Amino acid sequence: MVPTTTVQTAGQTGQTLGVPEIADPAKVAPRDARELSKVFFDQLAVLEEGTPEFQYARNTLIEMNMSLVRFAAGRFRSREPEEMEDIVQVGMIGLIKAIDRFELSREVEFTSFAVPYIVGEIKRFFRDTTWAVHVPRRLQEARVQLARATDELRSRLGRTPTVKELSDLMSLPEDEVREARLAANGYNSSSLDATINNSEDGESVLQDFIGTEDTALELVEDFHTLAPLIAELPERDRQIIHLRFVEELTQAQIGEHLGVSQMHVSRLLSRTLARLREGMLT
Structure with a gap:
């Protein structure tokens, strides 16, 4: 569900503002709303944002033009009923953006300016929420x-x-x-x-029909069992294990590194591996 957009009419009356006082702006016919909107936009342009007078004019414009949202949402009437509620709420966000950005100097009807904003907001909602996974x-x-x-x-x-x-x-x-x-x-x-x-x-x-056996998964348990056994080995034995299986040196190279013969490295490695194998099996 998208956040609910609510509109509250300010207590300031239209008479004080020099515009018609409208008891229920949401019930104004679309044809009348077109003409009245021009009056309210004209007033909105000279009012200070954030004042009760500004809020009254802005909220009245929103409520008077809610029919534009219902008109735009009608294009998506094939959606589920619960989705339609979201569509209308998202459309209201588009309407509010259009009101905040509209200027009478554009010399274009507000309806022509607002509908693309409303439809665009709805399409953006679908684009961002209907994908099974998030993609850019x-x-x-x-x-x-x-x-x-x-x-x-x-x-x-x-x-x-x-x-x-x-x-x-x-x-x-x-x-x-x-x-x-x-x-x-x-x-x-x-x-x-x-x-x-x-x-x-x-x-x-x-x-x-999907997925395969992960043969490496069994190694996870082996590694968890092996880690404490290696930790218990003497320092030299741990070093030999590291050189042989991590750095992948040959026995001769390990012998040179430790200053012992390859034969001695072989005996130490065999003894250490046997100890680890026994510990894994017990």
Whole structure:
């Protein structure tokens, strides 16, 4: 759920401001709201931000133009009812941004200025919340561009386009096209318990077909068991183990490093490994 946007009408009356006093701005007809909005925007331009008068004019504008949010949200009426509540709330954020940024000097109708803000806020909401996993926004936008380019080239060529063909059409490097393809996999997800019909085995679940045995996983337990055994070894034996299995020196090189013969290193290493093996098995 998105944060709820609330609008409270200030106690200051419209008469004091030199604008019409409106008992219930939310019930003003859209046609009347267009004309009244010009009056309130004109007043808003000369009021000091943060004053009760400013808040009254701004909140009245918001409530009068809520029909624009309902109009824009209507484009997404196919969504679930609970989603529509979020859509309207997000649209209200777009409306408030439009009111705060609108200037009468633009010589454009407020409705024409506000609707793109409202729709843009709703689309941004979908882009940021409908992905199964989080991916950077540039890749979210590239996914849409990639889908359009793929459909266009598939229709034109009669086959699936290559990365180079997509790269040329999208004016993007081939690496970014590949990255967008990979990111598109994050848009939808499936439950590991999702049922899959298998003609041979009947019904199976998705988790039966993904993942492999991690043979290295068993080493984790071995390392946990081995660590205290190595810690108990004498300093020279620990050093030999380190030189042989961490630095990967030969027995002859270890002998030179310690000033002993290769044969002596071999005996010490065999004795130490036998001790560790015995400790692992007990």
